[in-house]
Amino acid sequence: MSTVIETPAPASHEHPEAHEHVSYLKDGYSIWSWLFTVDHKRIGILYLVFLIVFFAVGGTFAGLVRLNLISPHGSILDNDTYNKTFTAHGVVMLFLFLIPSIPAVMGNFFVPMMIGAKDMAFPKLNIASWYVWIIGAGCAIWALLAGGLDTGWTLYPPYSSRFTHTNVVPGVFGVFVMGFSSIMTGLNIIVTIHRMRCPGMTWGRLPLFCWAMYATSLIQLLATPVLAITLALLMVEAASNALGNPIGIFDPSLDGDPVLFQHMFWFYSHPAVYIMIIPGMGVVSEILTCFSRKNIFGYTAVAWSSVGIAIIGFLVWAHHMFVAGISYYAALLFSFLTMLVAVPSAIKVFNWTSTLYRGAISFQAPMIFALGFLVLFTIGGLTGLPLATLGSDIHLHDTYYVVAHFHFVMVGGMVLAFLGALHYWWPKMFGVMYSDFWSRIGSILVIVGYILTFMPQFWLGYHGMPRRYPNYPPEFQFLNIMSTAGYTVQLAGFLTILTYLTISLFNGKKAGPNPWAATGLEWMTPSPPITHNFDHTPRVVCGPYEYSLNLTQTGERADVR
Amino acid sequence: MILQTTIMPEQASEMAWHVDNIIWFITAVTGVTGLGVYLAMLVFCIQYRRRTPNALGPAPTPRILGSHKLELAWTVLPLFLFLSFFAWGAWVYNMALHPPPDAQEIYVVGKQWMWKVQYPEGQRVILGQNSLAYGGDVGGEGYFSGVMVLPLGRPVKIVLTSEDVIHDFGIPAFRQKIDAVPGRVTYMWYLPTKLGTYDIFCDQYCGTNHSLMVGKVMVVEAGEYEKWLRGEWQTGPGKNATDGSMAHQGRQLFMKLNCIQCHDPQKARAPVLEEIYNTDRPVRGGGMVRATDQYLRDSVRKPRAKVREGWEPIMPAFGPDKVSEEELNKVIAYIKSLKKGQSMDRTDVAVPPVGAPTEPPPPAKTTGEGGPK
Numbered sequence: 001m002s003t004v005i006e007t008p009a010p011a012s013h014e015h016p017e018a019h020e021h022v023s024y025l026k027d028g029y030s031i032w033s034w035l036f037t038v039d040h041k042r043i044g045i046l047y048l049v050f051l052i053v054f055f056a057v058g059g060t061f062a063g064l065v066r067l068n069l070i071s072p073h074g075s076i077l078d079n080d081t082y083n084k085t086f087t088a089h090g091v092v093m094l095f096l097f098l099i100p101s102i103p104a105v106m107g108n109f110f111v112p113m114m115i116g117a118k119d120m121a122f123p124k125l126n127i128a129s130w131y132v133w134i135i136g137a138g139c140a141i142w143a144l145l146a147g148g149l150d151t152g153w154t155l156y157p158p159y160s161s162r163f164t165h166t167n168v169v170p171g172v173f174g175v176f177v178m179g180f181s182s183i184m185t186g187l188n189i190i191v192t193i194h195r196m197r198c199p200g201m202t203w204g205r206l207p208l209f210c211w212a213m214y215a216t217s218l219i220q221l222l223a224t225p226v227l228a229i230t231l232a233l234l235m236v237e238a239a240s241n242a243l244g245n246p247i248g249i250f251d252p253s254l255d256g257d258p259v260l261f262q263h264m265f266w267f268y269s270h271p272a273v274y275i276m277i278i279p280g281m282g283v284v285s286e287i288l289t290c291f292s293r294k295n296i297f298g299y300t301a302v303a304w305s306s307v308g309i310a311i312i313g314f315l316v317w318a319h320h321m322f323v324a325g326i327s328y329y330a331a332l333l334f335s336f337l338t339m340l341v342a343v344p345s346a347i348k349v350f351n352w353t354s355t356l357y358r359g360a361i362s363f364q365a366p367m368i369f370a371l372g373f374l375v376l377f378t379i380g381g382l383t384g385l386p387l388a389t390l391g392s393d394i395h396l397h398d399t400y401y402v403v404a405h406f407h408f409v410m411v412g413g414m415v416l417a418f419l420g421a422l423h424y425w426w427p428k429m430f431g432v433m434y435s436d437f438w439s440r441i442g443s444i445l446v447i448v449g450y451i452l453t454f455m456p457q458f459w460l461g462y463h464g465m466p467r468r469y470p471n472y473p474p475e476f477q478f479l480n481i482m483s484t485a486g487y488t489v490q491l492a493g494f495l496t497i498l499t500y501l502t503i504s505l506f507n508g509k510k511a512g513p514n515p516w517a518a519t520g521l522e523w524m525t526p527s528p529p530i531t532h533n534f535d536h537t538p539r540v541v542c543g544p545y546e547y548s549l550n551l552t553q554t555g556e557r558a559d560v561r
Numbered sequence: 562m563i564l565q566t567t568i569m570p571e572q573a574s575e576m577a578w579h580v581d582n583i584i585w586f587i588t589a590v591t592g593v594t595g596l597g598v599y600l601a602m603l604v605f606c607i608q609y610r611r612r613t614p615n616a617l618g619p620a621p622t623p624r625i626l627g628s629h630k631l632e633l634a635w636t637v638l639p640l641f642l643f644l645s646f647f648a649w650g651a652w653v654y655n656m657a658l659h660p661p662p663d664a665q666e667i668y669v670v671g672k673q674w675m676w677k678v679q680y681p682e683g684q685r686v687i688l689g690q691n692s693l694a695y696g697g698d699v700g701g702e703g704y705f706s707g708v709m710v711l712p713l714g715r716p717v718k719i720v721l722t723s724e725d726v727i728h729d730f731g732i733p734a735f736r737q738k739i740d741a742v743p744g745r746v747t748y749m750w751y752l753p754t755k756l757g758t759y760d761i762f763c764d765q766y767c768g769t770n771h772s773l774m775v776g777k778v779m780v781v782e783a784g785e786y787e788k789w790l791r792g793e794w795q796t797g798p799g800k801n802a803t804d805g806s807m808a809h810q811g812r813q814l815f816m817k818l819n820c821i822q823c824h825d826p827q828k829a830r831a832p833v834l835e836e837i838y839n840t841d842r843p844v845r846g847g848g849m850v851r852a853t854d855q856y857l858r859d860s861v862r863k864p865r866a867k868v869r870e871g872w873e874p875i876m877p878a879f880g881p882d883k884v885s886e887e888e889l890n891k892v893i894a895y896i897k898s899l900k901k902g903q904s905m906d907r908t909d910v911a912v913p914p915v916g917a918p919t920e921p922p923p924p925a926k927t928t929g930e931g932g933p934k
Contacts, residue, residue: 079769152766158743159726159768163673252744253881255863258727259742292609293620298627323729324740325747328658332651339643343636350635351627353598356605360613360620363606371602378598382591389646391653392584395736398729398764462584463570464733466764469772473760517619548624559619 023431023528038123039531044109046130047100054096061089066484072477074470082470083150090153091144095175096137098414099182099272102279106421107189107213109429113522113529114207116198116538121191125184133181140174143167152468157250157261161237168238176231179224186220189213200540205553207520207544208296211303212282215310219271227268230261262324266317274313276410278306280417281348284370287424288352290518291367292359293547298351305344312341322393331390338388345381349374365439369420372447376412380405383458401461404454412450427515431528432508438500445493452486517559519552520544573734573759573780575752579653580736587646657737660750664716668890671728671741674770678709679890681807682790688761688776709761709778711753712786718750720854724886729765732778738764746854753780811895812905814888826904831876832869835904838897843870857893
């Protein structure tokens with residue numbers, strides 16, 4: 001059955017460039033071979049390097065926020081600096097880390113490999129998307145560091161357009177530009193999945209990570225233009241105001257409508273939440289099956305729930321506005337629709353849990369991250385329900401309860417999934433294995449740190465502590481100190497991870513092509529993969545998770561190599 | 562000091578009870594579900610942990626592809642649970658949004674970084690701290706200044722707007738909050754059920770001193786409340802001299818701003834405003850408009866947007882430079898108070914002086930101090 005590898009070398013191998021079975025990492029060492037690459041894997045690595053830098057920047061801002069909150073008086077920052085700090089944390093983490101994280105790194109690197117393709121559909125668009133993202137990110141970072149931005153990442157006018165004196169226009173312009181990168185990546189992945197699947201890779205055999213990336217890309221393609229429109233209008237109002245001849249769009253004193261901005265902003269930014277979480281769901285489906293040696297429980301339900309979330313996710317935006325003065329009937333409708341979008345997420349959690357049933361579960365770092373995702377995402381999802389319910393949202397809205405809720409989803413969900421993906425695919429990306437012991441320690445530290453950081457915030461929010469407060473009534477101090485303590489545990493976890501991953505790059509044990517005995521096509525190539533991914537186009541004969549039969553998608557034994 | 566955090570935040574209004582019920586209902590249901598999932602995970606992870614010495618590689622597992630029955634069950638059951646949350650939540654929200662008809666109105670205007678509270682009887686309180694007064698020592702109890710006084714057991718309706726950016730008027734002990742949106746009027750109502758002093762927070766980020774846009778609300782006995790309205794009871798920082806009811810001050814503004822030149826029943830060039838509040842009136846171009854707070858406010862700020870049928874669009878716009886939000890509240894309070902035949906005469910100058918004590922109002926009812934006629 002294993003025809004792919006054992007096929008005698010065809011004639012073409014006699015060409016000089018035939019010894020091209022070199023890994024993509026060794027295919028050129030100059031800086032230009034990276035900066036002008038069109039290889040989807042190298043582009044994924046380019047994204048990865050900057051993502052890690054931006055995550056460190058965003059995490060540092062988070063540290064400043066948490067440090068300031070150990071005292072009710074605000075321990076280190078004055079009010080303006082605090083406002084700029086939490087804004088910077090939000091903008092960096094959302095637009096520079098979470099939104100591109102899994103789609104641009106793992107999506108770029110692994111979607112073509114998982115469907116048996118040589119590259120993305122549009123390799124040049126792919127590298128262009130990285131340049132566009134870097135330009136936008138540079139613009140945003142410059143705005144955040146040179147003077148700062150104090151509007152919150154939500155940029156509500158008229159504060160952002162007419163009242164603040166900070167770098168709104170360059171900061172917003174940076175986000176505007178990064179949006180195009182997101183559109184390009186989304187378009188590329190959609191076309192790749194439609195057009196580049198290898199023979200036998202039917203939609204029903206598509207790995208769930210690819211289904212998740214497909215759903216995510218739909219959102220990126222359809223929602224991001226609305227963000228671009230919104231931000232362009234905001235820039236017009238802010239820039240014209242700065243030039244002394246304000247044009248009213250959102251400011252009511254110029255006949256604008258501030259609630260219009262919120263509608264348009266959340267029309268993107270709520271689906272954007274799903275841009276951030278659906279790829280993580282895809283990753284978890286891959287890891288849970290692999291480390292429990294089981295078929296996914298209910299492939300169709302898990303696949304279509306991603307698409308369902310993506311579609312219904314477009315219809316729930318105004319649940320961010322229940323206390324913004326929208327009409328009673330609109331609130332009813334949006335609360336109802338939000339209940340519907342909660343259902344597919346619940347289905348996924350139940351199906352993942354059932355996947356573990358009668359498995360043979362091992363607990364390497366990727367699995368610990370995936371199980372951590374399951375625990376924390378469940379909390380994040382369930383605590384969203386009191387916010388989607390009208391009667392309870394009027395109390396919990398804009399408090400730390402919301403902060404805790406979305407951090408459980410974003411951080412507990414997406415960051416854990418990102419780390420899980422990084423650990424799962426690290427041997428494939430770099431051909432080396434990291435320390436098993438330290439990776440387990442690191443993953444547990446991060447998960448415990450999350451719980452310690454964000455659990456107290458539910459309580460703070462229920463007791464009424466509002467968001468975005470540099471100082472607060474003293475009775476909230478104890479829980480704030482606990483939350484800050486949790487941050488330090490997380491920090492220790494991240495530093496551990498950074499350390500052993502870096503060490504593994506230089507003297508990690510060499511990983512074989514398929515260290516986890518996984519079944520996906522991406523494990524059918526050497527580690528690290530060769531430039532064109534596969535010697536020959538693979539032929540898929542079965543579904544993606546035949547762990548119980550120990551069969552890869554090409555029909556070979558999964559544990560051979 | 563550190564461990565002052567209580568288990569449950571205080572419930573000081575009727576709505577607090579309703580909101581807590583739904584929050585704890587959802588928390589209990591989702592908590593049980595979540596713990597069930599965790600228990601299953603834990604049991605599976607222990608029961609089905611890999612027992613073979615090699616950590617990876619093949620292991621005998623059954624080929625389970627799914628179960629439509631189970632999947633249907635965990636699609637439909639959560640859906641019904643979620644819809645029960647929705648229905649209960651909608652019921653509570655409906656109560657929170659629609660004040661009883663006898664609720665007394667209190668006007669609140671948000672402004673960076675303070676709340677200006679106007680009582681119809683003329684009391685005025687400023688909550689929060691202006692950045693100009695923001696010294697080096699912030700935080701702690703020191704920065705709370707100003708007290709909004711509310712009566713125990715009587716419904717009050719908050720009529721909210723903002724002068725500049727979006728704010729949010731939230732009282733955790735009442736479990737209620739709503740945005741103060743510039744150019745718009747939003748409402749909320751309370752039925753305070755417990756004496757005491759509670760926090761007021763600005764919950765919508767509004768700039769530098771967002772976290773200092775805070776104050777206290779004090780719930781007092783109805784009798785004390787009436788005394789306070791008359792200026793006879795000291796409440797500390799919120800103390801103000803009574804200077805005539807809002808409607809009365811609105812009446813003076815009505816003359817000062819020359820509204821009376823056209824809105825004059827004797828020689829009308831614009832609609833007579835008697836008993837117009839909350840009634841439907843036809844507008845030019847067809848259709849009806851209800852004369853809500855929002856419409857009356859818009860008709861001052863942008864009078865030509867919706868003109869009453871049968872009248873010429875001759876009214877000039879009164880922007881914030883001519884009429885502040887607080888003054889606008891007073892004018893609207895005057896319009897609301899106008900009864901049939903009570904419009905003032907254009908030549909009427911016999912107005913009681915500002916500062917004259919007013920009669921205590923009948924409980925829970927806006928009074929129209931329309932002046933002697």
